Amino acid sequence: xxxxxxxxxxxxxxxxxxxxxxxxxxxxxxxxxxxxxxxxxxxxxxxxxxxxxxxxxxxxxxxxxxxxxxxxxxxxxxxxxxxxxxxxxxxxxxxxxxxxxxxxxxxxxxx
Amino acid sequence: xxxxxxxxxxxxxxxxxxxxxxxxxxxxxxxxxxxxxxxxxxxxxxxxxxxxxxxxxxxxxxxxxxxxxxxxxxxxxxxxxxxxxxxxxxxxxxxxxxxxxxxxxxxxxxxxxxx
Numbered sequence: 001x002x003x004x005x006x007x008x009x010x011x012x013x014x015x016x017x018x019x020x021x022x023x024x025x026x027x028x029x030x031x032x033x034x035x036x037x038x039x040x041x042x043x044x045x046x047x048x049x050x051x052x053x054x055x056x057x058x059x060x061x062x063x064x065x066x067x068x069x070x071x072x073x074x075x076x077x078x079x080x081x082x083x084x085x086x087x088x089x090x091x092x093x094x095x096x097x098x099x100x101x102x103x104x105x106x107x108x109x110x111x
Numbered sequence: 112x113x114x115x116x117x118x119x120x121x122x123x124x125x126x127x128x129x130x131x132x133x134x135x136x137x138x139x140x141x142x143x144x145x146x147x148x149x150x151x152x153x154x155x156x157x158x159x160x161x162x163x164x165x166x167x168x169x170x171x172x173x174x175x176x177x178x179x180x181x182x183x184x185x186x187x188x189x190x191x192x193x194x195x196x197x198x199x200x201x202x203x204x205x206x207x208x209x210x211x212x213x214x215x216x217x218x219x220x221x222x223x224x225x226x
Contacts, residue, residue: 034215044217096166097206098156101146
């Protein structure tokens with residue numbers, strides 16, 4: 001079992017729809033959770049961080065964390081073609097500052 | 112303020128040569144990370160520094176890879192006797208790592224091509 005799992009996709013959504021990206025993790029003691037966006041040929045860019053259970057909203061993005069079920073999700077409202085990218089989930093390991101990254105979900109927003 | 116910078120942006124080297132990749136973190140960031148990303152693949156953790164010490168070197172692929180960080184700032188990743196399988200984008204990231212803030216920011220990467 002991978003420590004951080006994401007569906008590789010591609011996830012295709014029409015423009016204006018809600019894109020829902022999911023991530024599960026295996027270390028129950030994981031403490032910090034992050035979503036990054038990576039455009040082809042570019043480095044990852046931080047979108048959201050979330051540290052406690054519940055929802056965190058920032059503009060069109062909402063991160064949701066459920067520690068009991070060990071998953072974190074990212075919702076993108078009013079998806080735009082410019083949102084087409086690979087989305088990486090990252091988790092910090094208990095007791096360290098080492099980040100464990102998932103392999104990413106490729107999102108395609110269709111105009 | 113200035114972000115994470117890396118140099119060179121591109122490096123082409125012949126198999127068997129040594130290369131040095133440099134990372135300049137965001138000012139004041141205490142943690143520094145090196146990753147490798149091969150074409151179409153995910154991020155592969157190599158090493159991270161907290162200050163000048165490296166609590167976790169578990170990701171270094173072989174003893175040809177080494178890294179150091181001096182003065183709690185700039186870091187250098189050295190690859191000796193490069194092989195073609197070392198070709199990848201090498202990414203550096205830094206993080207403040209204070210209570211409640213563990214956000215990690217990436218540099219633009221160094222694309223290494225071993226011919």
